[in-house]
Amino acid sequence: MIKRYISLFALAFGLMLGAAAVIAQESPALPAAGNNLRDVASLRRGAHIFFNYCVGCHSLKYMRYERIADDLGLTEDDVMNNLNFTGAKFGDPVISHMPADDAQKFFGKAPPDLSLEVSAKGADWVFAYLNSFYLDPKSPIGWNNTVLPNAAMPFPLWELQGVQVPVMAPAKPGDDPQIEKLSLLHPGTLTPEQYQQAARDVTNFLEYVSEPAALQRRSYGIWVVLFLLGFTFLAYLLKKEYWKDVH
Numbered sequence: 481m482i483k484r485y486i487s488l489f490a491l492a493f494g495l496m497l498g499a500a501a502v503i504a505q506e507s508p509a510l511p512a513a514g515n516n517l518r519d520v521a522s523l524r525r526g527a528h529i530f531f532n533y534c535v536g537c538h539s540l541k542y543m544r545y546e547r548i549a550d551d552l553g554l555t556e557d558d559v560m561n562n563l564n565f566t567g568a569k570f571g572d573p574v575i576s577h578m579p580a581d582d583a584q585k586f587f588g589k590a591p592p593d594l595s596l597e598v599s600a601k602g603a604d605w606v607f608a609y610l611n612s613f614y615l616d617p618k619s620p621i622g623w624n625n626t627v628l629p630n631a632a633m634p635f636p637l638w639e640l641q642g643v644q645v646p647v648m649a650p651a652k653p654g655d656d657p658q659i660e661k662l663s664l665l666h667p668g669t670l671t672p673e674q675y676q677q678a679a680r681d682v683t684n685f686l687e688y689v690s691e692p693a694a695l696q697r698r699s700y701g702i703w704v705v706l707f708l709l710g711f712t713f714l715a716y717l718l719k720k721e722y723w724k725d726v727h
Contacts, residue, residue, distance in 0.1 A: 513607035515684045517694055523552050526685025529678055531563040533636045540574035542595040543689050551692055587632045599690040603683050610679040614644040614662050626659055641675045642668035
């Protein structure tokens with residue numbers, strides 16, 4: 481019976497490894513976002529970009545303006561004057577002011593809430609997505625994306641990045657054309673390096689939004705480690721005291 485269970489476990493483990501290998505081969509490698517939740521300046525820049533370019537369509541329904549101010553070291557005036565463009569109150573959640581009927585008419589469906597976007601898809605995915613929009617005349621919205629093909633979303637940051645076009649890979653007769661890379665056709669207001677940082681800042685902010693408690697948890701981490709070290713030392717001294725007369 482034990483041998484049977486061992487065989488079944490080995491088979492299941494082998495299937496898991498095989499499936500993981502297939503997924504790794506089929507999924508293209510994503511560029512590393514390189515986020516740093518301790519970089520408050522990056523979080524503030526990311527918040528500024530999000531609220532100026534994204535909140536018109538996307539909500540952060542699990543995040544309140546007041547919480548953003550507390551976590552990012554902003555005053556109420558900072559938030560209400562520079563981040564709040566919907567007329568919401570300081571204690572309200574971040575809700576897009578786009579009517580659902582307009583969203584259905586413009587995009588075919590309501591834009592998703594982004595509160596848990598990084599938790600669901602990962603920071604690298606979001607970072608790559610923000611870097612992978614290109615001009616597509618065949619698309620109803622005029623844009624497409626190599627990370628999420630046929631996304632029903634125009635590119636909100638095109639003024640910053642500029643306009644990219646696809647460069648097709650050489651194809652054999654009968655093969656479907658494939659995009660090899662994206663090339664910058666018209667530059668935006670930012671240089672490519674500056675846009676990379678802007679995309680990283682937005683991704684960083686959305687990662688913070690996905691789990692705001694991570695900021696506090698990481699700041700507490702060093703104190704927890706120090707406590708455990710101190711407790712271990714005291715436990716060691718106590719053990720020596722109890723066992724000093726035992727030979």
